[in-house]
Amino acid sequence: MPDPVPLRPELDKRKAFILATVVYEYVATAEPVGSNTLTQKYNLGVSSATIRNEMAELEAGGYLVQPHTSAGRIPSDAGYRTYVDQLMRPEPLQNDEQRRIHDEFREASRELDDVIEHTTRLLGQLSRNVAFVVAPARNSQTFRHVQLIWLSERTGLAIVVTSLGVVAQHPFDHPGLVADDLTRLSNRLNMTLAGRSLREIGAHETAAIVRDAGLVDELAHVLVRAFADAMRADAPPAVASSGAQHLLDQPEFQDLRKLRSILRIIEEQKVLYDLVADSMATEGPTIKIGHELGSDEITECSIVTVPYRFGDETVGVLAILGPRRMPYARLLALATGTANSLNRHLANTDIR
Amino acid sequence: MPDPVPLRPELDKRKAFILATVVYEYVATAEPVGSNTLTQKYNLGVSSATIRNEMAELEAGGYLVQPHTSAGRIPSDAGYRTYVDQLMRPEPLQNDEQRRIHDEFREASRELDDVIEHTTRLLGQLSRNVAFVVAPARNSQTFRHVQLIWLSERTGLAIVVTSLGVVAQHPFDHPGLVADDLTRLSNRLNMTLAGRSLREIGAHETAAIVRDAGLVDELAHVLVRAFADAMRADAPPAVASSGAQHLLDQPEFQDLRKLRSILRIIEEQKVLYDLVADSMATEGPTIKIGHELGSDEITECSIVTVPYRFGDETVGVLAILGPRRMPYARLLALATGTANSLNRHLANTDIR
DNA sequence: TGCTGGCACTCCTGCCTCGTGACTGCTAAG
DNA sequence: CTTAGCAGTCACGAGGCAGGAGTGCCAGCA
CATH class of the missing domain: 3.30.450.40 (GAF domain)
Incomplete structure (x- = not known):
């Protein structure tokens, strides 16, 4: 069993450099990185034996792991984490x-x-x-407009426009639809709801507005549902x-x-x-x-x-x-x- | 070079059965099918040597191929084709x-x-x-409804509803929009276009309708474009x-x-x-x-x-x-x- | 004429072995 | 603390070998 990983014992400068270089090299080559590779490709000023000692300590610290005994080392999750948090240099966009x-x-x-x-x-x-x-998500958008469209005597469409231009549609059926009713109701809803976040517009509020419009109860119910479906804030x-x-x-x-x-x-x-x-x-x-x-x-x-x-x-x-x-x-x-x-x-x- | 595949020389009944069985077996196992497998698993009434002769002929006819000398056979494209066209039994849905x-x-x-x-x-x-x-495709649908929506003094939205309920939207900008103009124009378009296929509704026709509505030229132009974009029949x-x-x-x-x-x-x-x-x-x-x-x-x-x-x-x-x-x-x-x-x-x- | 058993041949496949190379950790000396 | 040297470990690939599946062909039989 390896010891539990110590919480980020301060890495001295050389260890940090070695860790960063291992990450860099491994990302580039996908091959475990050995002490010889490091001394040859990067100018470290010390011999591979020294690097070996350092790498052994980095492994003990949980930053590196060895896939198998006679292989080089690759970064552990903690190694990558340290690299990302502390060692990595921001790179500008090409x-x-x-x-x-x-x-x-x-x-x-x-x-x-x-x-x-x-x-x-x-x-x-x-x-x-x-x-x-x-x-x-729908619920992060703002209500802009609703239009209840009359398509025939028994079908209509609720169309909701939001700040991001998304158009949500929901068809509804009800015998005896009247175009004027729908227009009047659309206007009411728009006046009351414009500019508000979809999240805060609750079903009972819309229900109240619809009820005040003086429609047949059953129709009002259908419309509230169509409207709520079109908003679908919780999808x-x-x-x-x-x-x-x-x-x-x-x-x-x-x-x-x-x-x-x-x-x-x-x-x-x-x-x-x-x-x-x-x-x-x-x-x-x-x-x-x-x-x-x-x-x-x-x-x-x-x-x-x-x-x-x-x-x-x-x-x-x-x-x-x-x-x-x-x-x-x-x-x-x-x-x-x-x-x-x-x-x-x-x-x-x-x-x- | 193999000879060109002859155009479907009539397969006798036994060859047809062997081909069908090879396809069936290969589909099931993903292994090349040999003559022994066939005689053992399926009741053919003849020996494997006979099957070998038949299979050699099927190969000469271009229906089967051998991945390598000492392997069984697998269907060629032509073999599958014959199977699909002539041999395969329709299977009911589970x-x-x-x-x-x-x-x-x-x-x-x-x-x-x-x-x-x-x-x-x-x-x-x-x-x-x-x-x-x-x-x-949009152009296979039927026009049901268009609604030009007034959102503010300078922006509006063209919404097109088709037979499949698809709502196409396209925003437009123009200074000095008037809600009444848009409503009037929507009604005109609806009356003329309802029920027609998107494919046949050309840009010049809509342009004519918009022009007749007596709008400022520039606004008319913007609306025609918005409408055409929303239809996007050729997308x-x-x-x-x-x-x-x-x-x-x-x-x-x-x-x-x-x-x-x-x-x-x-x-x-x-x-x-x-x-x-x-x-x-x-x-x-x-x-x-x-x-x-x-x-x-x-x-x-x-x-x-x-x-x-x-x-x-x-x-x-x-x-x-x-x-x-x-x-x-x-x-x-x-x-x-x-x-x-x-x-x-x-x-x-x-x-x- | 068509079918069949027998047989030699081909070639893939899995398995084993073994050499090679790339590492390491350790030790002793600088 | 660093380094050279060295022995030890282990993955990997090449080569060889045996086993097995399947074929084509041939001769004999109904």
Whole structure:
């Protein structure tokens, strides 16, 4: 049994450098890093024997692990964590990536679904990893407009427009619909609800407004339900994903069993959402490494998430999922840069 | 060089049975089928030597191939084709599958996107292969209603409702919008266009209607564009897919190179669409085997497609993609059964 | 003429062995 | 504290070998 990992004993400068270099090298090569590689490729000023001693201590401290006795070392979860928190140098976005992001959003549509889809694909391509994006939940949006449309004597449609331009529709049936009734009711609802958050608009409030409009009870009931359905404030947010094929390029996923469990996860929106839900509460980026993800199935993975905003509020998150051995600094820059562009785009999309 | 495959020389009854049995056995076991296996597992009434002679002739006829000298035989594309066209017995839908489909559509939503998404997942799960569904193109739908909504002095929204309940939105900006103008114009458009196919409604016709409404020229121009954008009749139809993880269960995709190229294809809606676009012109199901797919990347695959309908017209297709070694009869029944349920559901969804 | 048993031949597959190379940890000396 | 040297460990790949599955062909029989 290894000793329990001590809580971050101060690393001296040399140990820190060695740890950072092991991470860097392992991320680049996917091969366990040995003491000889370090002394030859990096200018350390000491011999490989010294590095061996240091590495042994880093292993004792829980930062490195050895896949087997006669192999080099690879970072542990704690090693990556220390690297990410303390050692990693922020990396600026490459010019061509910057440009690509800029171009993508310049010609982006104003339809939210399209934007989310395109953002996901963009992030998947640039990161060469799996990207997924949690779309804004209905309840983070603001009510703009409702229109009850008369389609025939017995069917109508409730259409709700929100701040992000999302149009939610819900059809309703009732014998004896009258166009004027619906128009009058639409106007009432609009006057009362405009500008308010979907979250705070409760069913009983709308019910009261509908009742005051003086409609047949039964019709009122149908309308309230249609309206509530169209708002659907509590529906789980959709999750779009892209780039699953990049997993195959990673040596850690040559094993088909691992690959399968991850592919299964990627196809389940609910699971993806659960993986990143808590990072929506955080202001800045979040990085989760291996076991920190809390799921046995993907202990070999890490996820970088960056929330994006609409108005003053976080409404969703961008995420990049890949092997723990991922270029954290680059992916962080990429996700952050994309999130910034998305923020700007959404702000311009607002239907004021 | 093998001789060119003769065009379907009549197979005698015994050859036909042997071919069918080889397909059946190979689909079940994924192992090349030898003459001994056939005589032992199936009651043929002749010895393995006779089967060997027959199989050699089937190979000469292009129906079977041998992976290597000392192996059994597997069906060629032509072998599968003959099996599918002439030998395969239709298989009824299993009861539990039937029930599952029924349940799924009973509680299906009335929103088209939801329905397509659920259908795709259903088909992926039941087929244990990759399923994808081409959503109805806009231009196969009928115009029901347009509503130009006034949101503020300078922004409005064009909302188009079609027969399938799809709501297309497009925002527009123009200084000095007047709610009454928009309402008046909406009414005019509705009167003229209701019930017509989106395909036949041209931009110049709408332009004429808008012009007659007596609006400022510039505003008229903006509205025509917004309306045309919302109709977007020429947009390529969306393609939803599900079940990629099932590929990993197939022995033919243990090779990561093959797997990668297929995964890449699955992520490209355009490519998926091109693979099945022509089968929308066909009345019934289509089965494409290996090279028939016309793409070098997926010669190891087959696709079963079944078109689905809305009103009198084919609007999209369900597809199942898997290894050539797929249970054609079962998947055909599955896709057909699902398409039937989808047809029924869409017919009920129509907003009359 | 068609079917069958027998037989030699081919070639994949799994298994074992063994050499090689890449590491390590340890020790003793600087 | 650092370093050179050295013995020890272990994964990995190549090569060889036996076993087995399946074929084609041939000669004999109904």
